[in-house]
Amino acid sequence: MDISSTALLTAAGRARRADISLDRYAAYWMQAQEHSYAPQLGESYAQEVCSREDIGLSLRNRFFLKHLNAFAEAWIDGVFVNLAAGFTSYPYLVDKPVESFEVDLPAVADVKRRRSAELQSQGILPDRKVVHCAVDLSQRDQVDAMLAAISKSADGRPVFLLMEGITYYLDREMTEYIITAFGAMSSTASVVAFDFWRPAAQEHQVFAKLSAFYSTTLSHWGGFTLIDDTLLRGLSPYQIEELSDAIAQEVEVLGEIPEEAATATFLEHYAILVRR
Numbered sequence: 001m002d003i004s005s006t007a008l009l010t011a012a013g014r015a016r017r018a019d020i021s022l023d024r025y026a027a028y029w030m031q032a033q034e035h036s037y038a039p040q041l042g043e044s045y046a047q048e049v050c051s052r053e054d055i056g057l058s059l060r061n062r063f064f065l066k067h068l069n070a071f072a073e074a075w076i077d078g079v080f081v082n083l084a085a086g087f088t089s090y091p092y093l094v095d096k097p098v099e100s101f102e103v104d105l106p107a108v109a110d111v112k113r114r115r116s117a118e119l120q121s122q123g124i125l126p127d128r129k130v131v132h133c134a135v136d137l138s139q140r141d142q143v144d145a146m147l148a149a150i151s152k153s154a155d156g157r158p159v160f161l162l163m164e165g166i167t168y169y170l171d172r173e174m175t176e177y178i179i180t181a182f183g184a185m186s187s188t189a190s191v192v193a194f195d196f197w198r199p200a201a202q203e204h205q206v207f208a209k210l211s212a213f214y215s216t217t218l219s220h221w222g223g224f225t226l227i228d229d230t231l232l233r234g235l236s237p238y239q240i241e242e243l244s245d246a247i248a249q250e251v252e253v254l255g256e257i258p259e260e261a262a263t264a265t266f267l268e269h270y271a272i273l274v275r276r
Ligand SMILES: C[S@@+](CC[C@H](N)C(=O)[O-])C[C@H]1O[C@@H](n2cnc3c(N)ncnc32)[C@H](O)[C@@H]1O
Pocket: 003, 004, 005, 006, 007, 010, 011, 083, 084, 085, 086, 087, 088, 103, 104, 105, 108, 135, 136, 137, 138, 139, 163, 164, 165, 166, 169
């Protein structure tokens, strides 16, 4: 499989725990003909890497949806841009409809464009304006063109930029570049939301299992990018609105968690930054 298939793994997790993720559409993305292998892939992942991942992925979705809802509530003319959107459903879940752009590699963007049109015409997804863009975020020229297009479309309106499930696949320099360049071109009150893995993640049992799983299943995979706090401290046009993580969200949403579950949980961190 290639890197685009990781979007099915995360969607499968949200579908299995829709009670937590609040993504009532997650299962529909996997019904596309070309995704028939998704349930089997999800099973292998749960067995070989982490059976608790469904909960973590679903809490992550719920966390970002909460912040997107707050943004859309505050800014009636706001714009939502989802980088490496995969098969997430935010434009269809957000309480107040928001103009949306979804960016991913062509293999995902093309299927998502077709499938969302099908699901909207069947009345399964609500009617929403979503533009699907094929961009390779590892390529500086494509990123620059994308940022220029976002700036032109937003035309001074606040933008909520989400980077979920992508910082560990991009070079750290590119993540920093995207966030900094977005800060330079976006209006005040714009938001950057992302999840990331700190260097301590390498010591977790799930990290080794995930690395082994990807090295045998992914056609091109060069390891994960870990992000330390110097990146967060250096992002000057922003203030940190919230930093959280998988365990803090599990406690907040589900209450106390058993000690053995806490050690089995892979600690993903979540950041919400607001442009000053
Ligand atoms: C783990 S999935 C996350 C998808 C979605 N954000 C989610 O949380 O479910 C990683 C996503 O990053 C996309 N991706 C990986 N490398 C990319 C690149 N260089 N440019 C654009 N998208 C990329 C994949 O196609 C996939 O959709």
